[in-house]
Amino acid sequence: MDFFLQQLLNAVSLGGIYALLALGLAVVFSIVALINFAHGELMTVAGYVLFVCILYAVPLPIAVVAAIAAAAVAAAATERLAFRPMRRADPTSLMLTSFAVSAILKVLFQNGISARPKPVPLPPDLSGTLTFGPVRLGTVPLASILVTCLSLFALTLFLKRTVMGKAMRAAAEDFQVLRLMGIRANRVIAAAFALSGMLAGISAALWVAQRGSVDPLMGFVPVLKAFVASVIGGLGSLSGAVAGGFALGIAEVLFQAYLPDAALPFRDAFVLGFVVLLLLWRPDGLIPARTGRRS
Amino acid sequence: MLEIEGLSVRYGAVEAVGNLGFTVPKGSITVLLGANGAGKSSTLNAISGLAPSRGRIALNGAELGGLPPEEIVRRGVALCPEGRRVFPSLSVADNLHLGGAVHAKGEELARRTEAELDRFPILRERYHQKAGLLSGGEQQMLAVARALMSAPRLLLLDEPSLGLAPKVVEQVFGLISGLRTQGITILLVEQNAERALEIADHGYVLQSGALVLSGSGRELAESPLIRDAYLAG
Ligand SMILES: Nc1ncnc2c1ncn2[C@@H]1O[C@H](COP(=O)(O)OP(=O)(O)O)[C@@H](O)[C@H]1O
Ligand SMILES: [Mg+2]
Numbered sequence: 001m002d003f004f005l006q007q008l009l010n011a012v013s014l015g016g017i018y019a020l021l022a023l024g025l026a027v028v029f030s031i032v033a034l035i036n037f038a039h040g041e042l043m044t045v046a047g048y049v050l051f052v053c054i055l056y057a058v059p060l061p062i063a064v065v066a067a068i069a070a071a072a073v074a075a076a077a078t079e080r081l082a083f084r085p086m087r088r089a090d091p092t093s094l095m096l097t098s099f100a101v102s103a104i105l106k107v108l109f110q111n112g113i114s115a116r117p118k119p120v121p122l123p124p125d126l127s128g129t130l131t132f133g134p135v136r137l138g139t140v141p142l143a144s145i146l147v148t149c150l151s152l153f154a155l156t157l158f159l160k161r162t163v164m165g166k167a168m169r170a171a172a173e174d175f176q177v178l179r180l181m182g183i184r185a186n187r188v189i190a191a192a193f194a195l196s197g198m199l200a201g202i203s204a205a206l207w208v209a210q211r212g213s214v215d216p217l218m219g220f221v222p223v224l225k226a227f228v229a230s231v232i233g234g235l236g237s238l239s240g241a242v243a244g245g246f247a248l249g250i251a252e253v254l255f256q257a258y259l260p261d262a263a264l265p266f267r268d269a270f271v272l273g274f275v276v277l278l279l280l281w282r283p284d285g286l287i288p289a290r291t292g293r294r295s
Numbered sequence: 296m297l298e299i300e301g302l303s304v305r306y307g308a309v310e311a312v313g314n315l316g317f318t319v320p321k322g323s324i325t326v327l328l329g330a331n332g333a334g335k336s337s338t339l340n341a342i343s344g345l346a347p348s349r350g351r352i353a354l355n356g357a358e359l360g361g362l363p364p365e366e367i368v369r370r371g372v373a374l375c376p377e378g379r380r381v382f383p384s385l386s387v388a389d390n391l392h393l394g395g396a397v398h399a400k401g402e403e404l405a406r407r408t409e410a411e412l413d414r415f416p417i418l419r420e421r422y423h424q425k426a427g428l429l430s431g432g433e434q435q436m437l438a439v440a441r442a443l444m445s446a447p448r449l450l451l452l453d454e455p456s457l458g459l460a461p462k463v464v465e466q467v468f469g470l471i472s473g474l475r476t477q478g479i480t481i482l483l484v485e486q487n488a489e490r491a492l493e494i495a496d497h498g499y500v501l502q503s504g505a506l507v508l509s510g511s512g513r514e515l516a517e518s519p520l521i522r523d524a525y526l527a528g
Contacts, residue, residue, distance in 0.1 A: 163396045166389050170382040176345055177380045179364040180373070182397040182445060290384060 005135050007257040013141035015249025016148030017206050021226030022233060022241035023155070024199035030172035030236040030289060031192045032087075034094040038078055039226065040219020041105035042197050046071040046204035047214035048109070051118045060123055068201030075197025076190055083193075084186070102219075109216035117215035120208050144206045151202050152242065155195075159238070164191050172236070173290060232278050234285025243286045247278065296321040296480050297342070297372075297449055302350035304337040304504075311337040312504040315350070319449070319497075324471065324481045326491045326512070328521070329501035335484040336377050338501070339451045342482075343367055343374040354449065369398075373447035377454050377484075379438040383427025387418055390426050390437055395444030411440040414470075432463035439470065449480045456487050468494055492516040 021039065028036050046067040053063030082101045086094055126143065129136045159165035164187075170178045171188050179185050207222055208214055225248060230236075233244025248271070255270045263270070278286070297319040304312040312334040319325040329335050341348035344364035352359045359367055368374075382390050391411060395404050412419040415436045421429055426437055435455055442450060452471065456464040464487065472494045475481060485491035492498055495512035500521065508520055515521050 163392070166385060166393055167396075170385060170389075170393055173382050173384060174380050176364070177376060177382070178393070180343060180345070180368060180376065181393050181441070182365050182368040183393065184365045185363075 002135055003257075006137060007253055009137055009141045009145070011250040011253035012246070013144040013148070013206075013249075014253055015246035016145055017203050017222070017245075018225050018229045018249045019242045019245025020148060020151060020199050020203040020206075021222055022229040022245045023238060024196040024203070025223075025226055025230050026233075026236055026238050026241040026289075027168070027192050027196045027199070029230070030238065031168065031175070032083070032094070032189060033091045033236075034083065034098060035091075035227065035235075036196070037095065037098040037223065037227075038101040038105060039196065039200055040221075040223030041102050041109075042071045042075050042078075042200035043204035043207065043219040043222060044105070044109060044214065044216060045074045046201040047120070047208050047218055048113060048118075050205060050208055051120045051214050054120055060126075064205050067205055068198050071201030071204065072194045072197035075193040075200065079190055079193035084189075106216050113216070115216060117213040117218075119213050121212065122209055126209070140209050144209065147202065147206060151199070155199075158195075164188070168192055168195075228272075228275060230285075232275055232285060234288040237285060237287050237289035240285050240287035240289065247286070248275070251275075296355060297482065298351070298353045299338075299342075300351040302338065302341060302348055302352065304334065304341050304346050304348045306346075310504060311346075312341070312348075312501075315501070315504065315506055317499050317506065317509065319480060319482050321480055322475065322478065323496040324475050324483060324494055326483045326485055326495040326498045327501060328485060328488050328491065328498060328515075331486075333501040334504035335501055336453055337504075339374055339376075339453050339482070339484055342451060343372060345374075368445050368447070371446075371448035372451065373442040373445050373449070374451040375438050375442040375453065375455065377457070379431075379434045381426040381429070381434050381437050381441070383425065385426055386423050387421050387426055387429070387437055388423060390441050391418075391444055394441035398445045407444055407446065411443060414443075415440050432459050432466070435459060435463070435467060436470075439467075443474075443479075447479065449482065450474065452481065452483045454484055454486060456485065456490070464490065488521060489516070492521075 024039055025036060028034055049067040049070040050063055053066055078101050082097055083094065086097050126139050129138050130142060159169055167178060167183050167188050168191065175185065178188070203222065229244035229248045230241050232247055233240030233242070251271050251274045255267050259267060259270065299318065300316045302312055302315040303310065315338060327335050327338065337346050340346035342352055342359065344362055344367045348360065350360065354370055354372060359370065391408050395407050399407055417433055418437060418440060421433060426434065429437060439455065455467050459467065468490055471481060471483065483491060483495065492512045492515050498510060498512055498515040499506055500508035500515070508515065508518065510518065
């Protein structure tokens with residue numbers, strides 16, 4: 001019972017991180033048809049800001065906010081410098097641009113900071129476990145699930161209640177008509193990138209809390225997972241991204257926990273087999289996006 | 296109010312509109328007729344900044360050419376595009392809200408929304424429903440209301456009666472005449488020439504991107520070319 005609850009908690013918390021990352025990809029993809037492979041490097045930016053803040057004993061909440069803000073600024077900067085000049089390009093060129101941005105940022109981290117991992121120690125009261133009657137649960141996964149829920153709630157409010165949020169949903173359906181309403185395309189796109197950066201920053205804080213270190217390549221694996229999650233969920237669909245993220249995270253942890261020892265080295269093969277089955281069942285993803293008209 | 300001279304619209308090698316000139320007098324309903332592919336939508340899209348164009352497009356003497364669509368609607372020119380193009384997954388309320396969001400705030404925005412809901416009572420009934428679930432006629436009402444939320448001086452309507460039931464078509468044309476009495480100048484693109492010419496002050500006929508005929512609504516309705524090409528019998 002204890003073991004199962006602990007695993008379930010891990011599954012949901014990992015799924016939540018994937019969901020936030022996949023959402024970050026989906027927010028941008030739904031509007032500009034870009035699969036942003038530099039999304040992982042936005043996580044790395046946030047990770048290094050966290051590292052520096054903790055090194056200088058900045059209180060954790062401030063460090064986390066600074067990390068999220070840094071990722072948002074970095075995302076908006078990549079939009080302004082790299083993606084905006086490519087606005088009229090086809091999706092393939094856009095994707096290649098994002099590979100270039102990703103490669104440049106990695107080199108900057110490697111040469112400007114260090115190629116080796118830097119430790120990001122958590123405050124001691126976060127690294128233990130909490131006891132609920134007979135069960136003991138890890139503090140980090142619990143906090144992670146809480147943060148994911150709050151983020152999803154805030155994002156939903158933003159998308160449903162604010163003009164910019166509504167504009168982003170409308171842009172995914174018909175960008176030209178949105179411009180006819182007088183809403184500036186550049187502002188919506190910049191805001192979408194900043195939002196996706198914030199989501200990467202939040203995921204980075206949760207990811208680093210579990211690993212305890214940052215390194216220049218730390219964004220690669222999670223963004224690959226997020227990409228798989230978005231495909232499972234339906235590329236460009238926001239609710240699909242959440243569904244896909246949770247499906248992937250839960251599948252990974254449960255295979256890890258319940259596969260027989262002999263099969264454990266092949267865990268990823270089982271996970272990807274599960275992904276293939278999902279896609280055979282729903283080729284357009286769990287919750288496909290509406291295909292919109294784009295500018 | 297709107298003056299167009301030497302307007303050309305090209306998509307790559309295709310010239311959709313070539314050297315077109317016409318005017319839309321203030322307070323009028325001006326109709327642009329023509330067969331499918333004649334370049335009517337391209338003309339409206341050029342005026343609103345969606346289609347790349349060359350030539351002079353002047354609103355009350357001020358040049359609009361080269362401005363992005365976001366700017367042109369701020370100058371008081373709103374386009375209600377062909378095919379309605381409401382945002383299907385957004386509610387009627389949100390569609391209207393986006394239509395007015397950058398042009399009015401707070402109480403003024405609420406006042407404009409109320410005015411549109413009074414004009415289109417059916418939208419009040421559907422207020423919280425997703426626009427994609429509305430019937431074709433209701434979507435057309437929403438598209439017009441959304442365009443009106445910017446309080447335009449000039450409203451461009453691209454085939455508002457397309458694909459609607461005859462009763463709804465009547466409603467739409469009644470609405471357009473009503474808008475003129477409220478001081479909104481209208482440039483209307485239509486396939487339904489007979490009905491459009493009844494409410495129009497002036498009309499122009501396009502063929503392969505060039506002007507072939509112009510005149511008052513009545514003159515055009517009686518012209519042999521129009522009778523043969525568009526009006527049955
Ligand atoms: N985005 C576009 N790209 C290429 N060609 C286009 C585009 N839009 C319209 N055309 C072409 O321009 C011509 C005029 O089209 P359009 O302005 O839509 O005519 P209408 O509205 O009178 O039916 C047609 O030949 C059409 O195929
Ligand atoms: Mg047309």
